[in-house]
Amino acid sequence: xxxVPSVIKQIDETxxxxxxxxxxxxxxxxxxxxxxxxxxxxxxxxxxxxxxVAMLPGIxxxxxxxxxxxxxxxxxxxxxxAFDAETGVISPGSVGxxxxxxxxxxxxxxxxxxxxxxxxxxVDHIFKTVPAGVGCKGIVKVNHQxxxxxxxxxxxxxxxxxxxxxxxxxxxxxxxxxxxxDASKVSDKAKKRGIEQLGTLGSxxxxxxxxxxxxxxxxxAALAKKFGITQDGQIVVMIHCGSRGLGHQLATxxxxxxxxAMQKYKITVPDKELSCAPxxxxxxxxxxxxxACAANMAxxxxxxxxxxxxxxxxxxxxxxxxAMEMNLIYDVAHNVxxxxxxxxxxxxxKLVVHRKGSTRAFPPGHPELIPLYxxxxxPIILGGSMETGSALLVGTQKAxxxxxxxxxxxxxxxxxxxxxxxxxxxxxxxxxxxxxxIYVRTTSYSGLAEEAGAAYKEITDVxxxxxxxxxxxxxxxxxxxxxxxx
Amino acid sequence: xxxxxxxxxxxxxDIAFDAFGKTVEELFEHCAEAMFTMMVxxxxxxxxxxxxxxxxxxxLENLLYDFLSELVYLKDTELLLxxxxxxxxxxxxxxxxxxxxxxxxxxxxxxxxxxxxxxxITKHLFAITQEKTCYKARIxxxx
Numbered sequence: 001x002x003x004v005p006s007v008i009k010q011i012d013e014t015x016x017x018x019x020x021x022x023x024x025x026x027x028x029x030x031x032x033x034x035x036x037x038x039x040x041x042x043x044x045x046x047x048x049x050x051x052x053v054a055m056l057p058g059i060x061x062x063x064x065x066x067x068x069x070x071x072x073x074x075x076x077x078x079x080x081x082a083f084d085a086e087t088g089v090i091s092p093g094s095v096g097x098x099x100x101x102x103x104x105x106x107x108x109x110x111x112x113x114x115x116x117x118x119x120x121x122x123v124d125h126i127f128k129t130v131p132a133g134v135g136c137k138g139i140v141k142v143n144h145q146x147x148x149x150x151x152x153x154x155x156x157x158x159x160x161x162x163x164x165x166x167x168x169x170x171x172x173x174x175x176x177x178x179x180x181x182d183a184s185k186v187s188d189k190a191k192k193r194g195i196e197q198l199g200t201l202g203s204x205x206x207x208x209x210x211x212x213x214x215x216x217x218x219x220x221a222a223l224a225k226k227f228g229i230t231q232d233g234q235i236v237v238m239i240h241c242g243s244r245g246l247g248h249q250l251a252t253x254x255x256x257x258x259x260x261a262m263q264k265y266k267i268t269v270p271d272k273e274l275s276c277a278p279x280x281x282x283x284x285x286x287x288x289x290x291x292a293c294a295a296n297m298a299x300x301x302x303x304x305x306x307x308x309x310x311x312x313x314x315x316x317x318x319x320x321x322x323a324m325e326m327n328l329i330y331d332v333a334h335n336v337x338x339x340x341x342x343x344x345x346x347x348x349x350k351l352v353v354h355r356k357g358s359t360r361a362f363p364p365g366h367p368e369l370i371p372l373y374x375x376x377x378x379p380i381i382l383g384g385s386m387e388t389g390s391a392l393l394v395g396t397q398k399a400x401x402x403x404x405x406x407x408x409x410x411x412x413x414x415x416x417x418x419x420x421x422x423x424x425x426x427x428x429x430x431x432x433x434x435x436x437x438i439y440v441r442t443t444s445y446s447g448l449a450e451e452a453g454a455a456y457k458e459i460t461d462v463x464x465x466x467x468x469x470x471x472x473x474x475x476x477x478x479x480x481x482x483x484x485x486x
Numbered sequence: 487x488x489x490x491x492x493x494x495x496x497x498x499x500d501i502a503f504d505a506f507g508k509t510v511e512e513l514f515e516h517c518a519e520a521m522f523t524m525m526v527x528x529x530x531x532x533x534x535x536x537x538x539x540x541x542x543x544x545x546l547e548n549l550l551y552d553f554l555s556e557l558v559y560l561k562d563t564e565l566l567l568x569x570x571x572x573x574x575x576x577x578x579x580x581x582x583x584x585x586x587x588x589x590x591x592x593x594x595x596x597x598x599x600x601x602x603x604x605x606x607i608t609k610h611l612f613a614i615t616q617e618k619t620c621y622k623a624r625i626x627x628x629x
Contacts, residue, residue, distance in 0.1 A: 043498065070498045073610030073626055077499055097606040097628040134525055134603040135565045135593035193562045203603035204629045205499065245562040248606040248628065252555050255609055256548070272609035417501055417602070417629060419494040446601050 003044055010036070014067075014469035023051040025270070030054050031062040033403065035465045038067050038457065041414065045071035046078075052270045053081050057278075058088020060344055060351055064403055066358045067465040068412030068457060072096075074273030077357035077413075080406040083279065085339055085350040089267070090284045091276035092258060092291075094354045096335035097251040099291055100298035101206075101242030103381035103409075104172075104306060104331035105392060108313065108324045111233040112212050112481070122316045123210065123439050123482040130208060130308050132201040132486040133443025139199035140304055147195045148183040151246075154296035155331075158303040165328075168303060170370045172331035173360060173378075176299040178338075181292035186246075187253050190290075194246025194297055199304035201486040203444070205451060206241040207386060208305065210482035217477035223394060224476050226376050227329045236478060237326075238390055239305050240383050241486065242335070243298035250294050254287045279352050288337070295336055302331055329392065330379035332359050334409045342404055353404050361395035361407035361472045380472050382462065384411040386440065386483045387433060387453025391463055391474055398470035407472040411462050415455040424449040433483075442485040451485060487620060490520035496611065501602065502626045506617075511573045513614070513621040514550060514584070518557055518571040521627065522590075525561070527599035531569045533589040541584045547614055549575075549582045550623060554607045557588075561604070565593040602629050 011017050011031075016039055018030035030050035034042060046069050053075050054063035060082045069078030074093035083089055115122065131137060140163070142150065150157045155169050155176025169176050183191075201208060215232035218224050229236070258275040261283040262268070269275060277283040306328065310321035317324065337354045344351075362369060362378040369378055377394035384390040388411065399405050415423075426445025429452050433440050442448040459477070466472045487506055496502035503520045507513030522528060539556055543549040553573075560566045568590035576583040591598075606628040614623045 073497070073500065073608040073628070093609070097608070133595070134600045135561070135567075135595065137565075189559060193559060197562075202605075204605070245605070249559065249562075252558075252606050256551075259609075272612060275609070413498045416494050416496075416498045418492045422494065443595070444600050444602065450602070 005047065008047065014465055018047055018050055026051055026054040028054050028059050028062055032065045032069065033465060033469050033471060034067045035468060038461055038465055043070045046076040049076040050079065052274060053079060053094060055270060056081070056083065056089055056091060056274065056276055057267060058083040060084060066406070066408040067462050068408040068410050070413050072356065074271050075356050078408060079356045080354065080358050080404055082342065082351040082353045082404045085279055085352050088279055088352060089276035090279045090288055090337055090352055091274055091354065092251050092254045092287055093273040093275060094356055095291065095337050096356045097248045098242040099247030099251065099335055100295035100333045101335045102298060102302065102331060102333040103383050104239045104302050105329045105381045106237050106306060107228040107327050107329060108235045110235045110317065110324055111231065112235060113233060115235045118316050119210065119439055119482050122312060123441055123484060125316060126208060126309065126312045127441040127484045129312060130201055130305055130484065131199070132484060133203050136200045138197045139308065142195065142198060147191060150198065150300045151183045151186065151293035151296050152181050153177055154299040155303045158300050163304050163307040168306070168328050171328040172299055173333050176303065176331065178292035178295050180289055181296050182289035183293055185286045185290040186250060186293050190246050190249035190253060193249045194244060197244040198301055199308065200244060201241050201305065201484065202244050203447060203486040206486035208484040209238045209386065209480050211236050211238055211390065211478040212481050213476055213478060217479065219474045219476060223376055227379060227392065227475065228325065228327055229476055237309055238381065238383065239302050241301060241305065243294040244301065246297050247294035250290050254290065257283055291337065295333060299331065330381065332381050334359060340405065351404065355406055357409050358406050359409045360405055361399035362405050363395050363397040363400050380407055382408060382410055382459065384459035385453040385456035386451055386480055386485065387438065388456065388459050389477055389479045391459060391477050393466065393472040393474045396470055396472055399472060403471050407466060408462055411456045411459040413455055414457055417450040420450045420452055420455040421446050424452045424454065438480050438483060440483040440485060448485055489516040497626045500608070500626055500629045502624065505623045505625065506620045508620055510546065510621055511575055513623055514553060514573040515571045517550065517554060517623055517625060518568065521554060521557065521604055522567055522569070524602045525604055526567050526601060528569050530597060530599045531567055531591045533569060534591050535566060535589065537566065537588040539586050539588065542578065542581045544581060546582050547612065549584055550614060551607055551609065551612065553584055553586065558604055558606060566590055567593055567598070605629065
């Protein structure tokens with residue numbers, strides 16, 4: 001195949017290696033998880049971005065890219081990199097700007113037969129009650145102390161204040177909070193951007209989607225049952241958003257701090273967006289604690305939206321959310337760095353695992369899993385495009401062994417926003433989607449065009465790669481029927 | 487001379503643009519114009535609000551980064567979109583200084599034709615260069 005450097009070799013059916021000889025300064029090789037089909041279609045810019053990350057001090061084993069990978073800023077989207085917690089670095093640009101952008105999935109016991117006749121009312125009601133788009137204001141008014149508490153306690157704050165059920169807390173990655181959050185490490189500017197945005201979807205690729213389970217799309221019925229997915233036509237809801245202005249401001253602040261820190265610690269990087277500092281340094285620790293605050297706000301943001309979704313269903317279907325069994329399956333983070341224990345050359349080691357547009361994929365039996373999911377493995381929510389579908393999977397031991405317990409986060413873009421906007425008409429797309437049985441509301445038609453299915457890889461290709469590589473196991477593919485686009 | 491051009495193949499999930507200016511001041515103004523053009527159809531924005539900002543930084547590039555980040559901050563905290571931006575640059579010892587007069591309007595979700603929300607300015611490929619006849623900046627913003 002043309003324009004793939006010949007040094008990049010296929011190692012097995014779903015693994016490609018970028019050797020250290022690819023670019024001067026690489027400390028470890030790069031690895032891409034992809035079938036030949038996805039690899040051939042992959043944005044070639046990612047090779048350089050994977051190689052650049054491989055140059056950061058303290059990186060372990062491989063600079064990794066998941067099958068939904070595409071070029072990002074600094075680190076590719078779909079990137080995973082782990083650094084020695086004692087001698088390695090932490091890099092804000094390798095976590096991303098939208099800290100703890102993530103997904104949550106909840107079940108209902110309603111079926112498409114009950115929901116279809118009222119679908120438009122439901123989507124319209126959610127569109128009205130869950131703020132989205134440029135300049136949207138939050139639905140929960142809090143003071144400065146309360147906002148500090150939210151940044152410290154995440155989902156627990158929401159539940160304590162009436163926005164959710166007690167069991168929602170445990171059904172989130174890390175129980176919906178990161179313990180090392182320290183609100184004093186967050187600038188006033190970042191707090192000011194975040195304080196009025198609790199309960200907002202935001203914009204870009206963020207969405208809230210009503211989805212249907214079709215019998216033929218259940219890949220593992222026993223696992224699906226454990227997650228409360230039991231019948232053909234069952235309706236589920238997926239929420240995708242993050243820490244909004246708080247995370248972005250915090251990343252902006254620390255990007256500048258780290259540029260100065262790099263001079264101090266004499267670190268050079270091939271792309272300014274990869275600026276980093278030793279994890280153990282004051283700057284590194286400050287960022288780590290601030291990042292946790294934004295992550296906790298993101299967990300809380302999705303929790304408040306979940307609460308609104310339950311209210312919307314109650315309003316439209318005149319039943320309580322409890323009667324409709326609107327249970328949270330799980331909430332996973334896409335953009336975070338966390339200290340985790342992994343085996344390197346047979347020895348346990350503490351690593352700072354950066355996931356940017358990638359998801360944790362812990363296997364059955366992992367000590368961090370709640371009892372409910374000890375046997376199944378961690379639920380993974382793969383957000384696809386609004387036209388093609390999304391998926392629920394579980395983590396595996398193979399992910400733990402080969403990708404630092406990580407997997408893909410979505411289907412991954414193939415077309416740039418600018419190109420999509422230039423070739424697709426948003427209003428036309430909305431009509432075509434409705435003909436296909438997907439009712440979509442948006443605050444921006446140009447924004448809608450940018451999120452068209454044609455701008456993304458096929459979710460089934462990503463699922464196929466994940467199953468074949470064994471770094472996660474698909475449970476069910478979910479098809480969209482209603483979408484609120486941020 | 488075009489004020490700015492959006493680039494199709496530089497960034498995939500975010501938006502990249504090149505802005506141009508005969509002077510560095512004009513370059514800064516056109517970067518702001520490009521950014522607000524992504525967020526709103528500027529024809530739908532009136533000049534009802536005025537703001538002034540003053541910034542300083544250790545390099546011209548950092549000053550541009552801080553300037554655009556400040557506009558994003560004002561959009562999120564005060565819901566302001568600016569249609570006209572007038573920039574004056576200076577030097578104070580080793581530091582570069584900026585004063586900007588901004589005019590625009592508070593976001594009105596009915597009146598304004600809104601587009602993408604710019605959430606942050608990245609440093610990916612971030613550069614100011616002097617071309618033959620003008621100054622050029624390449625910016626990638628997070629969407």
